[in-house]
Amino acid sequence: EGWILELISFLSFFFFFLLACYFLCFRFFLSSWWTEVQMGPPDPILGVTEAFKRDTNSKKMNLGVGAYRDDNGKPYVLSCVRKAEALIASKMLDKEYLPIGGLGDFNKACAELALGPDSEVLKSKRSITVQTISGTGSLRIGANFLSRFHTVARDVYLPKPSWGNHTPIFRDAGMQLKAYRYYDPATCGFDFTGALDDVSKIPEHSVIMLHACAHNPTGVDPRPEQWKELSAVIKKRKLLVFFDMAYQGFASGDIDRDAWAVRYFLEQGHNVLLSQSFAKNMGLYGERVGGFTVVCADAEEAKRVESQLKILIRPIYSNPPMNGARIASTILSTPELRSTWLEEVKGMADRIIKMREMLVTNLKKEGSTHNWQHVIDQIGMFCFTGLKPEQVERLTKEFSVYMTKDGRISVAGVTSGNVGYLAHAIHQVTK
């Protein structure tokens, strides 16, 4: 009978239909919440290090590294840090939570280091400093604070170029990014007139980010007279200044000299935001030690701002990590350790400066006729060589010298042992 066949085929169809539904539902369930999540772009700097690791050339050089290396190319833990650690260990301290704003002694010492011991701001108690997760954590707290409380303007003006991470920090916090001219590729120096021109047109109340010293990635800093003019224009435009000081002491070797711009701006009446990091100047990279400061109109305002910073911080990480702050605080407030630290940070800065000089000397010895003065004029860990992408590629492929595509080298990766090779390689690709 035909109807039996029809019934069978209907039932089979129905059965497979049910099976299909079951698998679809089951698969959907067991499946995936994250099907739409794309693979993120590979990290550019990491890519450099990965390629470096794979390279078998014994002369290879990693000039992408953003961490200090000694003259043997090794990571350097400061002796004042080791001593501070021993001191701390001997005290058998507990591991109770720090307050939301961090270790009080650290915050005090951190602020004093930046603002100076005679700071009127500190005497008036009109600033608040909270311990943060190094420089990045400090900038992000600042960005979040601006997003929530600086409602008159959404724009943050970064120098062009700036540290790569500045952009996502402010963007993820809900701010808009803009830029002002800064680096002049023609001179490998500071585009002073361009900066003044751009800054003079920034809409009032916008936020302007300034690198306090050792600009990252260019190494190009304004001279004091130039800072003075910038301060005047910024004051005229009524801009909110946000200083990023990640290299105090590490740039010139002198902590007061490196903090000069911050202190000058405060004297000029700018009530700034300030991010500090102890990653480089104390070599505390992985301990994540930093501070965020808001300079207010008066002590009462500082109290209000402090209460809101805590409300902001609590749902991000509750309270900051203790270990690095204890180390930094111990160093800053134990006279003998503080002197040792000042010597050691000067030592790091001096080695970097020496490598800059040796590189230029060696380039001349190689017979290079280019003007390499910028290598000596630039300051801090990084140097914008002025090399073009094709030249950078040749350096990597032919000489196993690794750097970022923009021609930035970490001078920290240069040693007296390899500076000659580096000069030779650079000369080969630029002659």
Added chain:
Amino acid sequence: SSWWTEVQMGPPDPILGVTEAFKRDTNSKKMNLGVGAYRDDNGKPYVLSCVRKAEALIASKMLDKEYLPIGGLGDFNKACAELALGPDSEVLKSKRSITVQTISGTGSLRIGANFLSRFHTVARDVYLPKPSWGNHTPIFRDAGMQLKAYRYYDPATCGFDFTGALDDVSKIPEHSVIMLHACAHNPTGVDPRPEQWKELSAVIKKRKLLVFFDMAYQGFASGDIDRDAWAVRYFLEQGHNVLLSQSFAKNMGLYGERVGGFTVVCADAEEAKRVESQLKILIRPIYSNPPMNGARIASTILSTPELRSTWLEEVKGMADRIIKMREMLVTNLKKEGSTHNWQHVIDQIGMFCFTGLKPEQVERLTKEFSVYMTKDGRISVAGVTSGNVGYLAHAIHQVTK
């Protein structure tokens, strides 16, 4: 002039207020039962000996302080995931999960909240148990999620409102996020029983909800790390691809070192890789990479057999002391002549106990007896010692008889 004229003074922190008042109190019998950190039987902070040993080991290695990767210390992440999921976990064998080191439990929850906000676009709602840890709300809200609640605590029984929970959960819109406390619910101390977890799992699966486990007390609740992780592992076996936050603040006493982990269980290893890449992109502009010290300690403990055994003993010791204090409190209350049913003090688990005391009674406890707790009647059992439990029982009896 001022940029911050419109910035209001924020409300004072409720718990801090308790501690501040406690400090000012001159009564020698005063007790601080607001403290959310373990205390030994002398009322002192306790640094585990396995932690001290691990620190000595680490110090002797003269390690450098180079940045950790964005996702943290690899060895730590591996050990952290294994601790939660178990060494025989199919999820781990398939490499279909990704664990990143975070800034303790809060940092973990916030990374999770940010990740949901960015990638879980099908739903904005996060359902918390009622009540939940106070900080859960601002964590998810500041990350851009919306907060909702499901019934959980039954004040009538000082226990779990199982029927209420099932009822509410069965009505949660599909694909919403549901937060579950893996063990030692904070603040109530009330945990579902295994059979109840099973029913919850079934309803949650039916509603196609995304499960987010908060496990801040593994080992600290029952004294047994596998028993405390049972719910998490059961849900994974049932096919829930969960989010998981872990903290080592309490179970290793690493509070201020800020050690935690965030795990996303994915469909397969390929998805785990994609999720990992996006977690790193999210983390980098928050703090770049996590603090090394605590992770090194935790990793050393978990992967050095002798230290791991010591740790298991010590965490059991902490849990046992808490359990003992619960029993002693009830014993003493009976001795005082209290006729109330205090069974919930023993049934509840973990650091906290929802006493059932009313605000007026809490106020009397503070004013007349210098016993400090939060207004909701929550006490930290960790603040109770064999030396003061009698006084506490006496005080509670006076305000409840």
